[in-house]
Amino acid sequence: MDGTTTGGAGQPAPDEFPHQFPHEFPHEALLYDSTDELVAMAAPFLREGLERGEAAVVAARPDSAAALREALDDDPRLLVVDRHEVYRPRTPEAITTFRRLAARCTAAGAPRVRVLGEVDYGLTEREWLEWERYESVINVALSGWQLWGVCAFDTQRLPGPVVESAGRTHGWLATPDGHLPSPGFTDPASYLRALPVPDExxxxxxxxxxxxxxxxxxxxxxxxxxxxxxxxxxxxxxxxxxxxxxxxxxxxxxxxxxxxxxxxxxxxxxxxxxxxxxxxxxxxxxxxxxxxxxxxxxxxxxxxxxxxxxxxxxxxxxxxxxxxxxxxxxxxxxxxx
The missing domain is CATH 3.30.565.10 (Histidine kinase-like ATPase, C-terminal domain)
Structure with missing residues (x-):
């Protein structure tokens, strides 16, 4: 049993995600501490999508993207994009990019777009907060678009507060045991209202x-x-x-x-x-x-x-x-x- 294509015991398979959780947009956090661990969980997720005729996109660090491409035998259907062209500093641009991507791929016949994304959270708490907002917002902003997002968090490189926020901003966790509801997930509207206004x-x-x-x-x-x-x-x-x-x-x-x-x-x-x-x-x-x-x-x-x-x-x-x-x-x- 792989880590992302089928549910663990008692856990839902991808097409069985409850529509009310989180917001009709499958949005998962994948926490990993080595490239091998990332590949073990993310490659089956992408491969299954390709086998189902879905589009598969990787917007990750160059080393992560290269490892995933190799794991998928350089499948020409896999779209690898520069993550900085997707996750630009002004976060609404990323939302627009993913909506356009979904519209383009579905117009070309793909029933859904699977995305393995890896945000560059930057170096400052101010930057972390901006992306934390984004991760919560897209639960609603990308609802209704034929997208399934898995966001990769490198626990060895990212600061603790960023890693900790993943469980609160993602409704699901991609784990070796399957798709697990995130116990810390917080309703996006409540979460956003509770975020602090940074000092200036x-x-x-x-x-x-x-x-x-x-x-x-x-x-x-x-x-x-x-x-x-x-x-x-x-x-x-x-x-x-x-x-x-x-x-x-x-x-x-x-x-x-x-x-x-x-x-x-x-x-x-x-x-x-x-x-x-x-x-x-x-x-x-x-x-x-x-x-x-x-x-x-x-x-x-x-x-x-x-x-x-x-x-x-x-x-x-x-x-x-x-x-x-x-x-x-x-x-x-x-x-x-």
């Missing part, structure tokens, strides 16, 4: 620009643009950040509760802007990981989605999302090269 030291310093009661967001855009003109950064990066600020400010003015405030800081390594209003915020922890109205972009609702793609970090505080002292705030951060 710049917020404790005088801002470069502050506006306490914004009404004319178009005029403010010019003011912010003038303030950013002195930043030593690529013009397209600054323009993207300015567009994100514009989107969030206009949303606050149009849909929030006055007063709308803005504060802007710059540092040698980043630009930070907070936009706040007095409203109750929103209670959707998945907001901004896709257009609010799906493919119908004419209906609007793209502001936060655009901001998550244009900035390296987008943090929401206050309101019902993260209760605080009242009001809601969005913090935009772009890292400078």
């Amino acid at each position: 030291p710049l917020e404790r310093t005088p801002p470069l620009l502050a506006a306490a009661d914004v009404a004319d967001f178009i005029g403010l855009r010019h003011t912010v643009g003038a303030a950013l003109a002195t930043v030593a950064a690529p013009a397209d990066l600054v323009e993207d950040f300015l567009l994100a600020v514009d989107e969030m400010t206009s949303n606050a003015v149009r849909h929030g509760v006055p007063p709308v405030g803005l504060r802007l800081w710059t540092a040698p390594d980043r630009i930070v802007c907070t936009i706040s209003d007095g409203g109750p915020g929103w209670d959707d922890p998945f907001a901004g990981y896709g257009p609010a109205h799906g493919a119908d972009l004419s209906r609007g609702g793209m502001g936060l989605w655009l901001a998550r793609q244009l900035c390296d970090h987008v943090d929401i505080s206050g309101g019902r999302h993260h209760p605080g002292d009242g009001g809601v705030g969005v913090r935009l951060t772009t890292l400078l090269p």
